Amino acid sequence: MRSGILIAGYLCLAVTPLALAYAEGMPPRPFRDELAAGLGLVGFAMLLMEFFLSGRFRAISGRIGIDLTMRFHQLVARSLMLFILIHPFLYSIPFKSPLPWDTTGRFTLGLEATSIITGVVAWLLLAILVLTSVYRNQLPYRYEVWRLAHGIGAICVAGFGLHHALEAGRYSAAASLQVFWLAMTGLAVLTILYVYVIMPWRQLRVPYSVVSVRKVAAKTWGLTVEPVNGKAMEFSAGQFAWVTLGRSPFAITEHPFSMSSCPAERPRIEFTIKEAGDFTNRLGSIPRGARAFLDGPHGNLTLPNRDGLGLVFIAGGVGLSPIMSMLRQLRVERDPQPMILVYGNRCAEQILYGSEIEAMTQDLNLQVHHVLSEPPPRWTGLTGQLDISVLRDLLSFDGREDWLFYVCGPAPMIDSVEADLGHLGIPLRQIVSEKFSYN
Ligand SMILES: Cc1cc2nc3c(=O)[nH]c(=O)nc-3n(C[C@H](O)[C@H](O)[C@H](O)COP(=O)(O)OP(=O)(O)OC[C@H]3O[C@@H](n4cnc5c(N)ncnc54)[C@H](O)[C@@H]3O)c2cc1C
Numbered sequence: 001m002r003s004g005i006l007i008a009g010y011l012c013l014a015v016t017p018l019a020l021a022y023a024e025g026m027p028p029r030p031f032r033d034e035l036a037a038g039l040g041l042v043g044f045a046m047l048l049m050e051f052f053l054s055g056r057f058r059a060i061s062g063r064i065g066i067d068l069t070m071r072f073h074q075l076v077a078r079s080l081m082l083f084i085l086i087h088p089f090l091y092s093i094p095f096k097s098p099l100p101w102d103t104t105g106r107f108t109l110g111l112e113a114t115s116i117i118t119g120v121v122a123w124l125l126l127a128i129l130v131l132t133s134v135y136r137n138q139l140p141y142r143y144e145v146w147r148l149a150h151g152i153g154a155i156c157v158a159g160f161g162l163h164h165a166l167e168a169g170r171y172s173a174a175a176s177l178q179v180f181w182l183a184m185t186g187l188a189v190l191t192i193l194y195v196y197v198i199m200p201w202r203q204l205r206v207p208y209s210v211v212s213v214r215k216v217a218a219k220t221w222g223l224t225v226e227p228v229n230g231k232a233m234e235f236s237a238g239q240f241a242w243v244t245l246g247r248s249p250f251a252i253t254e255h256p257f258s259m260s261s262c263p264a265e266r267p268r269i270e271f272t273i274k275e276a277g278d279f280t281n282r283l284g285s286i287p288r289g290a291r292a293f294l295d296g297p298h299g300n301l302t303l304p305n306r307d308g309l310g311l312v313f314i315a316g317g318v319g320l321s322p323i324m325s326m327l328r329q330l331r332v333e334r335d336p337q338p339m340i341l342v343y344g345n346r347c348a349e350q351i352l353y354g355s356e357i358e359a360m361t362q363d364l365n366l367q368v369h370h371v372l373s374e375p376p377p378r379w380t381g382l383t384g385q386l387d388i389s390v391l392r393d394l395l396s397f398d399g400r401e402d403w404l405f406y407v408c409g410p411a412p413m414i415d416s417v418e419a420d421l422g423h424l425g426i427p428l429r430q431i432v433s434e435k436f437s438y439n
Contacts, residue, residue, distance in 0.1 A: 003064045013049060013184075017041035020180055021171035026104050029093060036090035037171060043083030044161050044181075046076055047126070050154065051188040056195045058298060065300040066240075066256075070438040074133070081130040084123060105170040115167035122160035129153045142278060148252050151192075158188055200249035203293040206230050210245070210290040211268060213283060218349040219275040220318060221283045222260070224268055225292045232267035233294055235259055237303060237329035238322040238406070240434075241296025243271065245286060249293035255279055256298070258322035258408075258434075262329035269294070272352060274318035301406060301434040303329070308404030308430065310338035312395065314417055316386060316409025317345055319436060320352050323408055331363050339364060342394055344371040344386040344413070348379065369394055386413060388420040401425050407433040 018038055028034065052060065053073040061069040096108040111119075129150065132139060136146055162185050165172045172181060208225040216222040223243075226232065233241065240258040244251050261270035275281045301322050303311075311330075313323045320343060330339070345351050351370060360366055371382040371390055382390055405426055407417050414433050421431055 003068065006060065006064060010049065014042055014045050017045050017171070017177060017180060020174070020176045023176065024171060024174045026170070027106050029106055032090050032092045036087050037169070039083040039090070040087040040165070040169070041171065041177075043080045043087060044165055045184065046080040047084070047161060048158060048181075048184040048188050050077060050080070051158075051191040054191075054195075056199075056295075056298075061298055062300055065432075065434065066298060067433065067435050074438075077130050077133065081126055084126055088119070088123070105173075109168075111168050115164050118160040119164035119168060122157050122164055125153055125157045125160065129157060144252050155192065158185060196250075199295055200251075200293070203244070203249040203295055206233070206294075208232075208269075208292040208294060210286055210288055210292055212288060213286050215284070216272060217352050218347075220350070220352060221273050221275075221280075222270055223257075223273055223283060223286070224261075224270045225294070226268045232269055233296055234266075235263055235297035237262045237325040238301040238434075239297035239299045239325075240322065241269075241271075241294040241298065244293040244295075245290060247291055249295075253279065254293075254295065258299070258301075258325065259297070260321040260324045262325050262332060264329060264332040272318060272321040272324065299434060301408060301432055302326075306404055306432070309399055309402045310340070310404070312400075312403050312405045313339065313341045313343075314386065314391075314405065314407045314409075315341070315343050316413040317350060318352070319407075319409025319413070321408075322434065323406060324353055326406070327357070327360055327364070327366070331360055334363065336365060339366045340394065341366060341368045342371065342386065342391070343368070344373070344409075347372060347374045348376050386417055388423060391417070391420050392424060395424060401427060401430065403430065405431045407431060409436065411435040411437050 018041055021037070021041060050073060053069060053076065064072075091109055093106075094108055095111060097110060097112075099108055099110060102108055102110065132146070132153075133150060136143075139146060141149075162181060165181055166178060169177070171177055207228045209228050211224040211226050212222070213224075214222045235241070238258070240256050242254040243257050244254040246253070257271040257273055259269055260272040261268060273280055273283055275283070299322075303326055313326070315323045323341070327339075327341070341357065343351070343357075354370075357368055361368060369382055371384065371386055372379060373383070373385055375381070375383045384390060403426075405421055407414050407421075409417075414435050418428075418431060418433060422428070
């Protein structure tokens, strides 16, 4: 329902330039030429809206989840790239300098040299921007370098595109469309200011300090922070925050991590972090008292406002982190509903919070099933992958389609678990998931 409203609003904005162009009542050109112009108009509107869809607005990602927001951002980028890339090739009327008597641009594409240049630059940059995002993992650059280049590239495409639209566009010469483009660009600029200036400035007022960094499993750390002064961020169990470690929140080295502590444990907030690259590999050497900044809470992997006969948590590796936050909160609240935790790891050394989870079975109506793909010799638990055979056995009770399923872990695991749950008859609306990567 929420996704439907957001998508309807999005589509309305995307086709607004078409409606404004139509309202100008200009003499029609051949269909190919109108299609070319239409693709350019809709493509550029979609491009400007990409700035809001970059995953940093709680109004969007808090409603539909960060996965869906980022997936939408990526799908829209591919579609708008297609629209804009074919836009110049569809014109059938000739390119010429503007003809003084052809005031409505019906017979020629009267382009000035500068608008051709800005159009070509925006066109090329857009292709590079989308392709370097799709093939990011194959590039020899750090994530932060790619992210900075992606942001600067997007601003350049929008700037050059705006010049091209205002100078070359037949319909964009109309006052209504000029106002529309300037307003949309202004909103995109505000978005950038909000994310990179206002949000860090707000974080600066509530700095956190590292209380401890402790090893909680193989290559996995528990990072605990608390506010230096003032109140800790409010959040729902299962949400995540963008974490910056260092003297200033005005940095591009922020990383998303789920809170693994529960809201009841505030003001202390804990993150459970697995070594995955240059930032997370250095966590063990972060000193006590180091400064930290949090932007959050984000995400919709949460318990409130959802109905189910019981709760099934399915976690892979460090994907337990947000689920741990929920279990801890449910334990504090002494929640009586039935719960099942299915927790998959490669080996026993990777199991997080094993004894705490075991103790939770005394206080909660909770069954715990560990699944190891490389079990030790005397392992009595389940073995193999978190696949349909394991899930079918564990979820063979009546009424399972009315339970709520929370799934968190690496992207391939979530895709396969979601498909398996679908095969077991669990409706999509009963499944809430969060991937730990946007790829
Ligand atoms: C919503 C969400 C919640 C997460 N929660 C946890 C958690 O609780 N515990 C945990 O261990 N990991 C979590 N992650 C994954 C974690 O953010 C990455 O492992 C971490 O940022 C890697 O940084 P790095 O510099 O060490 O590695 P890098 O080598 O720089 O990155 C490895 C991969 O991590 C991802 N990544 C890196 N930096 C960012 C960034 N700034 N924004 C988005 N993705 C990035 C990219 O896919 C990249 O390819 C979460 C990710 C997301 C999207």
